[in-house]
Amino acid sequence: MARIETQVLIIGGGITGVGLARDLALRGVACLLVEARDICAGASGANHGLLHSGARYVRSDPTAAVECREEGALITSLAPHCIEETGGLFVAVAGDDERHIADFPGLCARCGIEARALDPAEALRLEPVLSERLTAAYEVPDAAVDPFQLALDNLTDAMDHGTQLMLHTRVTGFHCSDRRIREVRLLHAPSGVETQVAAEQVVNAAGAWAREVAALAGVELKLHYSKGSLLITERRLARRVINRLRPAADADILVPGGTVSILGTTSIPIESLDRIVPTVAESEAILEAATAMVPSLAHTRFLRAYAGVRPLVVSGAAAEGRALSRGFALLDHAQDGLDNFVAIVGGKLTTFRLMAEKTADLICARLGVHRPGVTRTTALPSFAMNQWTRAGLSPRRWMEAGNPEDLLLCECEMVPASALEEILAGIRRQGIAANLTAIGRRSRIGKGTCQGAFCGVRLSAHLYDRGELSGRRGLAELRAFLAARWRGLRPVLWDAALLQEELQEALHCGYFGLDLEDGA
Amino acid sequence: MSDCTRITCDLCIVGTGMAGMSAALFAARRGLSTALVGRTGEIIFATGLLDLLGVHPVEEGRTWEDPWAGIAALVRDLPQHPYARLATEAIRSAFDEVLGFLEESGLPYCGRPDRNVAVVTSLGTLKTTYRAPLSCWAGIEAREGRRPCLIADIQGLKGFSARQIAETAGKAWPGLKTARLVLPALQGAGELFPERLARSLELDSHRQTLTEALRPHLEGVQAVGLPAVLGVSRPAAVRAAIEARLGLPVFEIPTMPPGVAGLRLKEAFERGLAGQGVMLFLENRVFRAAGSPAGAFQLEAGRAAPEVTIHANAVILATGRFMGGGLAADRHRVREPLFDLPVHQPGERDEWHRTEFLDPRGHPVNRAGIEVDASFRPLAGLGRAAFPQLFAAGSILAHQDWMRMKCGSGLAMATAWAAVAHAQRLLGRGEPAGA
Numbered sequence: 001m002a003r004i005e006t007q008v009l010i011i012g013g014g015i016t017g018v019g020l021a022r023d024l025a026l027r028g029v030a031c032l033l034v035e036a037r038d039i040c041a042g043a044s045g046a047n048h049g050l051l052h053s054g055a056r057y058v059r060s061d062p063t064a065a066v067e068c069r070e071e072g073a074l075i076t077s078l079a080p081h082c083i084e085e086t087g088g089l090f091v092a093v094a095g096d097d098e099r100h101i102a103d104f105p106g107l108c109a110r111c112g113i114e115a116r117a118l119d120p121a122e123a124l125r126l127e128p129v130l131s132e133r134l135t136a137a138y139e140v141p142d143a144a145v146d147p148f149q150l151a152l153d154n155l156t157d158a159m160d161h162g163t164q165l166m167l168h169t170r171v172t173g174f175h176c177s178d179r180r181i182r183e184v185r186l187l188h189a190p191s192g193v194e195t196q197v198a199a200e201q202v203v204n205a206a207g208a209w210a211r212e213v214a215a216l217a218g219v220e221l222k223l224h225y226s227k228g229s230l231l232i233t234e235r236r237l238a239r240r241v242i243n244r245l246r247p248a249a250d251a252d253i254l255v256p257g258g259t260v261s262i263l264g265t266t267s268i269p270i271e272s273l274d275r276i277v278p279t280v281a282e283s284e285a286i287l288e289a290a291t292a293m294v295p296s297l298a299h300t301r302f303l304r305a306y307a308g309v310r311p312l313v314v315s316g317a318a319a320e321g322r323a324l325s326r327g328f329a330l331l332d333h334a335q336d337g338l339d340n341f342v343a344i345v346g347g348k349l350t351t352f353r354l355m356a357e358k359t360a361d362l363i364c365a366r367l368g369v370h371r372p373g374v375t376r377t378t379a380l381p382s383f384a385m386n387q388w389t390r391a392g393l394s395p396r397r398w399m400e401a402g403n404p405e406d407l408l409l410c411e412c413e414m415v416p417a418s419a420l421e422e423i424l425a426g427i428r429r430q431g432i433a434a435n436l437t438a439i440g441r442r443s444r445i446g447k448g449t450c451q452g453a454f455c456g457v458r459l460s461a462h463l464y465d466r467g468e469l470s471g472r473r474g475l476a477e478l479r480a481f482l483a484a485r486w487r488g489l490r491p492v493l494w495d496a497a498l499l500q501e502e503l504q505e506a507l508h509c510g511y512f513g514l515d516l517e518d519g520a
Numbered sequence: 521m522s523d524c525t526r527i528t529c530d531l532c533i534v535g536t537g538m539a540g541m542s543a544a545l546f547a548a549r550r551g552l553s554t555a556l557v558g559r560t561g562e563i564i565f566a567t568g569l570l571d572l573l574g575v576h577p578v579e580e581g582r583t584w585e586d587p588w589a590g591i592a593a594l595v596r597d598l599p600q601h602p603y604a605r606l607a608t609e610a611i612r613s614a615f616d617e618v619l620g621f622l623e624e625s626g627l628p629y630c631g632r633p634d635r636n637v638a639v640v641t642s643l644g645t646l647k648t649t650y651r652a653p654l655s656c657w658a659g660i661e662a663r664e665g666r667r668p669c670l671i672a673d674i675q676g677l678k679g680f681s682a683r684q685i686a687e688t689a690g691k692a693w694p695g696l697k698t699a700r701l702v703l704p705a706l707q708g709a710g711e712l713f714p715e716r717l718a719r720s721l722e723l724d725s726h727r728q729t730l731t732e733a734l735r736p737h738l739e740g741v742q743a744v745g746l747p748a749v750l751g752v753s754r755p756a757a758v759r760a761a762i763e764a765r766l767g768l769p770v771f772e773i774p775t776m777p778p779g780v781a782g783l784r785l786k787e788a789f790e791r792g793l794a795g796q797g798v799m800l801f802l803e804n805r806v807f808r809a810a811g812s813p814a815g816a817f818q819l820e821a822g823r824a825a826p827e828v829t830i831h832a833n834a835v836i837l838a839t840g841r842f843m844g845g846g847l848a849a850d851r852h853r854v855r856e857p858l859f860d861l862p863v864h865q866p867g868e869r870d871e872w873h874r875t876e877f878l879d880p881r882g883h884p885v886n887r888a889g890i891e892v893d894a895s896f897r898p899l900a901g902l903g904r905a906a907f908p909q910l911f912a913a914g915s916i917l918a919h920q921d922w923m924r925m926k927c928g929s930g931l932a933m934a935t936a937w938a939a940v941a942h943a944q945r946l947l948g949r950g951e952p953a954g955a
Contacts, residue, residue, distance in 0.1 A: 280870040284851070404710030407678055454679070457643065457776055461681035465700075472688050475645070479878060486877035493873055494849045498885075499842040501873075503565070505886070506843075507777060510923040511567050512643045515878050516581050 002195045006032040006164065008363055009184055009199035011171055011213055012206035013037075014044035015147060016344055018154040019356035019375075020205060025161035026378065027364060027371040032197060033155075033163055034186055036170035038432070038441055040151050042207040044349065045441070046308025048230065048255040048262050050241060051075060051083060051143040052350040055090060055115060058107035059100075060248065064327045065111040068350045075150075075353065076143060079380040081387070082150040086256055088142025088241035089123055090115070093292050094133045096246045101136045104245060108140070115140050127238045129294050142241035144256050147349055152386035152426065152442065159429065166195075167432045174202075174217040179339045181217060190433065201363050204343040208273055208309040214343060219336045221343060222314040225271070227307055229278035230264030231286055231492065234301040234449060237261040237294065244293050251289035258391025260303065263290055270309070278305035283491035301496050304451060304488030313346040328355045330362065340366070385426030388443040394419050409462055410455035412448020417462065419443065424468070434468040436460060436481035452485040453504035475517050482508065525828040527799060529553040531943055532819055532830050534806050534858065535838030535846065536560045539914025539932035541789040542618050543836050546940040548796035549617075552949060555830050556793060557801040557821045560786065562844045567774040568748070568781025569639060570629065570933075572615070572650035573603075574926025579881045583648050587636050587930075600919035603927070605894060606934050614937035615930065619651060625788035626756060628654040638663065642680050642747070642775050644688025648926055653781065655750065655759055659771030662743045668695035670737050671745040671773070675702045676712035679776045680747045699737040705729045717749040718780040721758055731765040738768065748772035748781050755784060801828065805845070809858050811835070811907040834909035834943040837861075837890070837898065838936065839916055846916040847889065854888050856916075861898045861906055864891045864918040882924040889918035895942040896935060909946055911939035 008024055010017050013035025021033045035041070054068035076083050092101045108115035116139040123137035124130050159165060168189050175183040181202050186195045204221075206213045214221040236256050244252035248267075255262045266282045283305050291298045313329040328347030333339075344359045357373045364371070387393060395414035398406065406416040423442045427434050436452075436459055439445055445459060446452035460478050463469040469477070482504075493501050509515040529552075533543045536558025544556040572587040576594045584590030588608060595604040603611070619629050631637060631651040637660050638646040652660060662669050673682040682698035690696065706712070706720045706729060720726045734744060750772055751758030763770045774781050794800055804821045811817045817835045820826035839846030839858065848857045854865045865888035866872055872885035890898045890912045893905055900906035913935040915922055922928035 277875070280868075284869075287851070404708075405676075407676065407711055409678070454776065458679040460643075461679050461684050464681045464684035464687060469684070470687050471690070472644075474684060474688060475643070478643075482877050487875075489877075490873050490875065493885075494851045494869065498849050502842045502886075505877075505883075505923050506565065509878075510926070510928065511569075511647060511774070511777070512641050513645050513647050513926075514643075515578075515880060515882075515924060516575065516583065517645055 002193070003198065004032060004164070004195060005198045006030050007200050007367060008032070009034065009197050009202045011202070011204050012209070013039045013155070013167065014042050014205065014207045015040065015151045015154070015349055015352040016207070016347065016355050017205040018151050018158060019352045020203060020344070020359050021158035021163045022154045022161070023356045023360040023373050023375050024363065025158040025163045026374050027360065027369055029364065029367065029369055031158070031163045032166065032199065033158070034166045034169045034171065036168070036209065038167055038438060039155060040148055040441070042209065043308040043310060044147055044151055044207070046306050047147060047349055048253060048264060049145050049147055049257050050253070050255045050349070051145040052348060053088060053140040053142045054111055054113050055088070055108055055140040055142070056243060058111050058113065059103070061327060062111050064348070065113065067327070067354060068348065069111060069113050071351045071354050072141070072143065074376065075145070075350070078378070079150060079153065081382040082146050082153065082380070084144040084256070086142065086144050086240050088140045088243060089118070089127060090138045090140060090243045090245040091123060091130060091134055091293065092136040092245040093131050094135055096135065096244070100247060101245055104138060113140060127240060127242060129237045129296055130242065131293055131295050136245060138245070142243070144241065145349065146390050148389035148441070149386050153380050153383055156383045156386060156426070156429070157381055165430055167430055171213055171216060176217060176338060179337055181338060181341050200340060201366055202341045203359060203363065204341070207345070208311040210311060210343055210345045217338060217341060219333050219338065219341070221331070221345070223345060224269065224312045224314055225273065226310040226312055227268045227270045227276060228265035228310060229282040229286070229305055229307040230262050231283060231305050232303045233261045233263065234303050235260065237296070237300070242293065249289065251286040252293070254290070254294060260391060263297065273309060276307050276309055277487045278307040278491045280491045302492040303447070303449065304485070305491040306488050311345050330355070330358055332362070383426070385422045385429070386442070388415065388419050388423055391444055394444060409458045410445040410448065412450050412455065413444035415443055415445050420462070434463065436477045437484060440481065446481065446485055449500060451489055451500070451504070452481055453500070453507060456481050475514070479514060479517070482514070526831065527555060527828055528831045529555045529799065530832065530947055530949055531555070531834045531836065532557065532817065532832035533836045533838055534558065534819070535840055535844060535914065536802065537562045537838065537840050537844055537914060537932065538566065538929055539840070539936045540836070540838035541793065542614065542933045543838055543913055543936035543940050544793050544798045545621055545789070545796065546617065546937055547943070548793065548798045550940065550944055552944060552947070555799040555801065555832065557804050557806055557819065557830065559805050559845065560802045562840055563786045563789070564782035565777040566782035566785055567777060567779070568653050568785060569647060569649040569774065570651040570929040571926045572611070572636070572930035574636060574648040576925060578921065578924040581880055585636055586634055587650055588634055594925070598919065602917045602920055602931055602935050605892070605896070606938055610938055611930060611934040614933040615651070617937070618933050621792055622788055625792050626754060627784055627788050628756065630654045630657040640685060640689050640693065640773060642685065642773055644685040646689070646692060650930065653772070655748065655755055655772040656774070657771065658743045658769035659745050659773065662769070662771070663693045666693060666695070667742040668697070668740055669743045669745055670697045670699060670734070670741040672699040672701050672734060672737065673747060674712060674717070675700055676710060677714065677717065677747055677749070677775070678711065685773065697737060697741060699734070701730070701733040703729055703733060714747070714749050714775050714779045715752065715783060718752045721749060722751050722754065724761065727758065727761055727765065731762055734766060738766065741768065743769040743771060745771050745773050748774045748779060752780055752783055753787060806858060809835070811859070811910055813908070815907070815909045817910070833947055834911065836936070836939045836943065837910065837912045837916060838914045841889070841915050844915070854885065856890060859898070859906065859910065861890055862901055864888055882921045886921045886923065887919055889920070890916050891918045895946070896939040897942070909943065911943055913939040
């Protein structure tokens with residue numbers, strides 16, 4: 001069995017794990033990052049893409065609100081390429097709680113968050129999709145963030161500073177003795193190859209899966225799971241982030257994401273992480289609730305839905321769902337009998353840098369590394385291979401270049417073969433196979449109206465031509481790719497999306513007979 | 521056309537997919553004055569392969585070499601399937617009549633008596649079908665005989681990779697060579713579109729460019745497979761000319777729809793139906809339709825707005841499913857938009873689709889549709905026909921899943937055949953079937 005020695009083993013390739021890897025790498029600490037699936041496979045890739053002004057938490061969690069305000073401003077200045085400074089609105093409609101509305105400006109002021117009162121008519125002029133029954137509106141500095149680009153740029157910068165990466169690799173066991181984790185056993189699922197890692201410090205940044213990882217080391221982590229589902233509209237409905245000014249509830253936020261808008265969310269307590277998929281019932285609940293704020297949603301076409309799990313830290317008094325803190329917790333397992341094991345759980349996408357910094361401070365103190373963190377002041381580089389998740393980028397680039405030989409592999413999102421070359425460079429760097437799902441995660445391929453039905457075929461043909469696929473592997477990949485897209489499609493299949501689905505099935509079952517292929 | 525244009529006919533067929541086109545052919549040939557109205561978008565998604573029955577039961581993925589035996593089993597197991605309302609002879613007659621017409625129209629088909637055949641798709645999988653265009657035939661035989669062939673693709677034609685086909689089909693068809701042809705002379709650099717490519721190959725100089733590009737790759741090869749772009753209007757002549765140049769059999773592999781195969785069917789039907797005297801309202805949709813219990817129908821049709829009123833004694837609804845517009849779904853239920861006929865359907869939306877796309881059982885919503893009586897008349901509840909002279913044919917019918925059962929063309933032609941026969945009987949007009 002192969003053996004790796006490193007200073008720090010980071011478990012989890014979400015935004016927290018990659019942020020921590022970058023923070024440590026910039027301090028000169030050697031890290032190995034392992035991720036059971038792929039970058040942003042959990043909640044980091046299944047959220048609104050909202051860079052919080054903090055206004056959303058002024059009532060429920062002022063500490064988190066202040067953190068969001070500060071961190072949001074930092075990310076906007078240090079990673080501007082991942083941010084669209086859309087601004088945000090908080091709006092109330094007739095019937096919403098008057099006292100909640102009246103308190104809002106004062107609560108924002110207390111947290112240092114700018115909230116400018118708008119005349120409802122002015123809000124309606126700024127965002128015509130809003131209901132005409134608006135009773136109050138405030139403007140706040142919310143923004144949109146591309147979590148994939150942010151995570152991939154953090155990862156690439158970390159790797160440029162020495163971080164090692166193992167994707168599709170999960171922890172299968174810990175060997176502990178004398179209050180320390182001595183070795184960690186890893187399994188690379190695609191190959192079945194096992195590796196032993198000896199690390200001075202181990203950080204559990206596995207998000208919702210942190211409980212399972214901790215349990216492998218005999219540590220009980222008190223986490224609650226809250227599933228949240230979101231819907232993506234075919235077109236962008238508003239320029240700004242639109243929040244409903246009321247106590248947190250289903251479907252009270254609409255966030256722009258390049259060419260689309262993202263509507264969410266639900267909050268459903270769940271026990272198991274086995275099958276995290278958005279449901280028809282959730283899509284109905286979101287639509288029922290959201291039309292009061294944006295009436296046209298009742299007739300809007302949706303591309304798909306998706307779901308993520310919020311890991312919520314249980315602290316003290318009984319609480320559940322939305323009442324649990326959205327803050328983060330850095331848990332030192334010395335109290336559980338392991339002196340070189342910590343967990344960083346909970347938190348928000350917006351506060352990932354702070355979470356990483358606090359964790360890195362603790363780890364460095366333990367390692368005797370005295371260099372302070374620099375992520376508060378060091379700009380995040382932008383890497384060409386990581387930019388293709390941004391909606392609207394590839395059509396612009398393709399049209400500017402004007403090269404007719406650069407064929408569009410994805411016609412809905414206009415992703416050309418040249419963009420794929422950059423994406424493949426990133427995938428090779430990250431040491432994984434160039435399969436459809438990995439390419440989809442790093443680009444807009446499969447995210448348009450065809451949801452992979454046509455571009456999946458064009459992409460697999462192109463990968464065979466490039467020698468990236470051989471034998472019958474393309475069939476298994478196409479099946480897996482369509483299966484993954486299906487989870488998001490199923491809750492939105494009515495009207496035009498159902499028509500599109502029929503076309504997909506006519507092609508893949510009627511003609512190709514993928515339903516009869518086992519992919520073997 | 522002015523807005524007061526008024527047309528009178530025996531039979532108005534709504535829908536220009538395989539079912540509507542076939543129905544118009546059958547009706548015109550039986551002497552019924554016939555109008556055909558449709559948006560003409562869907563048939564271009566056809567692959568050109570004509571299925572009868574490929575798979576039953578779908579949950580077992582059992583494919584049938586003898587489709588007639590498959591139909592016998594299907595009818596036994598699923599007595600509500602539209603095939604259960606048809607005599608085997610009717611299905612045969614429908615197929616024969618349409619295939620005869622297509623042959624006369626320059627689109628000859630091929631197959632084995634009472635046997636399905638396997639066609640290699642552009643993904644390299646094998647598709648079971650009943651009758652294939654003659655242009656595919658050399659490939660079907662070469663694969664059966666495991667003969668070494670060249671599969672060539674064309675740079676710029678997306679979603680068609682010879683290498684993918686050879687790699688994927690390799691087990692079933694060893695010894696496939698591949699080549700990528702670079703043919704800038706045909707269309708310039710950049711993306712090639714199947715239709716333009718196919719039309720350009722109707723010119724001999726372009727065919728020469730193609731065959732010269734193929735020539736260096738022919739050693740040890742017994743046949744040559746190309747994407748289905750060998751001509752639109754005269755595919756047999758185009759292919760024959762290429763074969764003559766190469767001295768080898770040439771076969772086509774259908775491309776990802778919409779492709780040339782669908783276009784050929786569309787052109788053949790449109791030409792042929794016009795020749796049979798069918799009043800064609802192509803690129804038209806029906807905005808409103810009303811029927812009286814006495815049997816007269818009024819349909820307002822046009823491109824962007826109603827332009828013509830069609831008075832018909834009978835109507836065949838061949839509007840297809842969601843793509844064709846025959847069915848429409850909101851968030852809560854599936855409707856039939858033209859006559860607001862009852863639609864057999866699963867309960868809540870959560871039951872429409874299974875949790876896995878490729879669940880072998882198929883999705884319940886794909887068996888939703890119009891239920892009919894023994895004369896293929898849509899039911900209005902309580903087992904009664906909605907209108908005495910309204911018929912339905914093709915994929916709009918309930919209790920079938922043509923995409924999983926691989927029975928789309930057979931279903932379209934045979935139910936169209938039956939609907940026309942019943943219409944003719946009830947109208948008491950026209951000549952006897954088979955005349």
